[in-house]
Amino acid sequence: MAQPSSHVTAPLKDELDIVIPTIRNLDFLEQWRPFFQPYHLIIVQDGDPSKNILVPDGFDCELYNRNDVNRVLGPKSSCISFKDSACRCFGFLVSKKKYIFTIDDDCFVGKNPSGKEINALAQHIQNLLTPSTPFFFNTLYDPFREGVDFVRGYPFSLRGGVPTAISHGLWLNIPDYDAPTQLVKPLERNTRYVDAVLTIPKGTLFPMCGMNLAFDRELIGPAMYFGLMGDGQPIGRYDDMWAGWCAKNLTAISCANSHLIDKIEETETHDGIQWQGEQSIREFEEGIQGHILAGRHHPILPICCPSKRCTTLQQCYLELSKLVKEKLSPVDPYFNKLGDAMVTWIEAWDLLNSPAQEAAAPVDGVKKN
Amino acid sequence: MAQPSSHVTAPLKDELDIVIPTIRNLDFLEQWRPFFQPYHLIIVQDGDPSKNILVPDGFDCELYNRNDVNRVLGPKSSCISFKDSACRCFGFLVSKKKYIFTIDDDCFVGKNPSGKEINALAQHIQNLLTPSTPFFFNTLYDPFREGVDFVRGYPFSLRGGVPTAISHGLWLNIPDYDAPTQLVKPLERNTRYVDAVLTIPKGTLFPMCGMNLAFDRELIGPAMYFGLMGDGQPIGRYDDMWAGWCAKNLTAISCANSHLIDKIEETETHDGIQWQGEQSIREFEEGIQGHILAGRHHPILPICCPSKRCTTLQQCYLELSKLVKEKLSPVDPYFNKLGDAMVTWIEAWDLLNSPAQEAAAPVDGVKKN
Numbered sequence: 246m247a248q249p250s251s252h253v254t255a256p257l258k259d260e261l262d263i264v265i266p267t268i269r270n271l272d273f274l275e276q277w278r279p280f281f282q283p284y285h286l287i288i289v290q291d292g293d294p295s296k297n298i299l300v301p302d303g304f305d306c307e308l309y310n311r312n313d314v315n316r317v318l319g320p321k322s323s324c325i326s327f328k329d330s331a332c333r334c335f336g337f338l339v340s341k342k343k344y345i346f347t348i349d350d351d352c353f354v355g356k357n358p359s360g361k362e363i364n365a366l367a368q369h370i371q372n373l374l375t376p377s378t379p380f381f382f383n384t385l386y387d388p389f390r391e392g393v394d395f396v397r398g399y400p401f402s403l404r405g406g407v408p409t410a411i412s413h414g415l416w417l418n419i420p421d422y423d424a425p426t427q428l429v430k431p432l433e434r435n436t437r438y439v440d441a442v443l444t445i446p447k448g449t450l451f452p453m454c455g456m457n458l459a460f461d462r463e464l465i466g467p468a469m470y471f472g473l474m475g476d477g478q479p480i481g482r483y484d485d486m487w488a489g490w491c492a493k494n495l496t497a498i499s500c501a502n503s504h505l506i507d508k509i510e511e512t513e514t515h516d517g518i519q520w521q522g523e524q525s526i527r528e529f530e531e532g533i534q535g536h537i538l539a540g541r542h543h544p545i546l547p548i549c550c551p552s553k554r555c556t557t558l559q560q561c562y563l564e565l566s567k568l569v570k571e572k573l574s575p576v577d578p579y580f581n582k583l584g585d586a587m588v589t590w591i592e593a594w595d596l597l598n599s600p601a602q603e604a605a606a607p608v609d610g611v612k613k614n
Numbered sequence: 615m616a617q618p619s620s621h622v623t624a625p626l627k628d629e630l631d632i633v634i635p636t637i638r639n640l641d642f643l644e645q646w647r648p649f650f651q652p653y654h655l656i657i658v659q660d661g662d663p664s665k666n667i668l669v670p671d672g673f674d675c676e677l678y679n680r681n682d683v684n685r686v687l688g689p690k691s692s693c694i695s696f697k698d699s700a701c702r703c704f705g706f707l708v709s710k711k712k713y714i715f716t717i718d719d720d721c722f723v724g725k726n727p728s729g730k731e732i733n734a735l736a737q738h739i740q741n742l743l744t745p746s747t748p749f750f751f752n753t754l755y756d757p758f759r760e761g762v763d764f765v766r767g768y769p770f771s772l773r774g775g776v777p778t779a780i781s782h783g784l785w786l787n788i789p790d791y792d793a794p795t796q797l798v799k800p801l802e803r804n805t806r807y808v809d810a811v812l813t814i815p816k817g818t819l820f821p822m823c824g825m826n827l828a829f830d831r832e833l834i835g836p837a838m839y840f841g842l843m844g845d846g847q848p849i850g851r852y853d854d855m856w857a858g859w860c861a862k863n864l865t866a867i868s869c870a871n872s873h874l875i876d877k878i879e880e881t882e883t884h885d886g887i888q889w890q891g892e893q894s895i896r897e898f899e900e901g902i903q904g905h906i907l908a909g910r911h912h913p914i915l916p917i918c919c920p921s922k923r924c925t926t927l928q929q930c931y932l933e934l935s936k937l938v939k940e941k942l943s944p945v946d947p948y949f950n951k952l953g954d955a956m957v958t959w960i961e962a963w964d965l966l967n968s969p970a971q972e973a974a975a976p977v978d979g980v981k982k983n
Contacts, residue, residue, distance in 0.1 A: 358727070382820035384784055385804065392802060397792040398821030398855040415753055423766040433761060435754065441808045446818040451751035452767030486767040 255283035261344040264336030270299040287336040307610035324589035329475025331484030369459035376406025379447040387442040410465040414457035453489020624652035630713040633705030639668040656705040676979035693958035698844025700853030738828035745775025748816040779834040783826035822858020
């Protein structure tokens, strides 16, 4: 029997949720309609829960506001940030799908140099379904792209690659600069579309942005915690960075811990969308603070290698949380709070993702549309 | 006083040699004339030394054939391969310049998507004169390109980068596949021009190709030995790979050995030229053999970390030669010969590059034109 056409145009339709954190009406979805409409959307409403968020007609979505977060997680809701896009990771918790795509509500569809609209989600899905090659650099970039292969000298034993855990999208227009760089270069725009997908090698940290990001929730979900940011916290705009460093740090040890080698793997990166966001003064101040802290913990993170007794990603992450408290709290007491929140996050993950929970009724947000 | 125009169109004119290994007349230079003519060329004639190699008029070049190699190096000439493009590294030895650009004689000028001819040499020079960023991945790629910077989350302390040792060029048309892949995909062509320069991170090996390559001879020259290949050797087509793995292996330890941090650094890679070469049956057989050996030594190379008592690149390289003999000769006795040749190479390097030698009359090949 021929496949229904929806399978052709919407791969992984029943295995992927789109998570969107927002404080406003989701008019931006109109532009994405041809690409997103077949998928299920999880909206995480940040800020005032009494505000009504409007979603364009025809999208299949559920919405969680702060009251829902508190209802679902009880005291464990303390690990979910408030007034910061870090709250998006609540959507990762309540999803029951294998894959997540998350996008900010000020992102629009980009075009390639021929003027054709880019289906960023389709590219993410392709990345997640093809292997990464983190152990050796291929000078023609992604060897799994049509018309490309491994070059002479690439070890045959490494050509199978490893499962891709994260697909990190880039974008055109406003570059993702930190606050000081943005102040110094307010008019700089990214107009160069780089038509390449490449693996960030093993052991190399990178600044992961949560604005246009997809991942395999079964492989790396428990490490995709966006930390404590925003309301009541000393830093902001580091939620995605933190998650990226933790996730990459855990993938970096996948060789050493062979029991994890088929569980957590590497990261691919590609171009795709267009960002039109702006930055507030508060974001600027928090960003500066984040940078100062970041400068201190970068040298520490790569040495946080969970021991071989960890047999699940959750156990690795809990071990990482201990190291964060032990090594980073002397830098700033904030890291004590963050380490505790990492533990709470894993408790929340297990609460909502245990086999028993999955057999029970699903967690519900407000069904929209 | 205004700079003469030659400085604008030919940067590093007096500090860079172009090294070309060849067995034929150098008609290919006609196409490169606008870009190469201001520079000095070192031709290394491979194979029959009685054959007369013709160079187009107007190029400033000197030519060395096998008789010249024997005359200049005496018994140490055993380290220079015969009937293999690995002989190009003799040109690196006799050069007195700070920078080397080396190119194969079957490479032609490529065009960017707008149809404009690409000055690959100018791009190499720009790469060599701007820092690399091997310690952290920048998701907008080269942060030193005009209109690009480091993204949010990139540690400020790492934004200075480190000196670039190697600029690794790519090319369009025939991809650099190993022999089996080329047999399986004889018609595959690389038509995608990727407009990006990026640093291959610290600790990541890559397949370095000698066909379109530039490097800082003062920083990394002694490690750019292309090994024993071709006539009388069991393998071929691995000369450039070997040099790349050794060079990258030594750069990978530049952090650990702080005395080398300003001496040997990382690698940049970019697109640029067009290759029209073909592969013979002999190359195929040697390539296969090389691949089998390569598969064995890849896991060993990254652990070859010279100790802190090495204070020069030459000393590091000699220590590497010992490890090659010790760790790799059980894989194949060829590595005993190769380890010895690495020692001879360093002796030859010091012979021709000692301060005393530099004060003496330069080594001469046959002056052409």
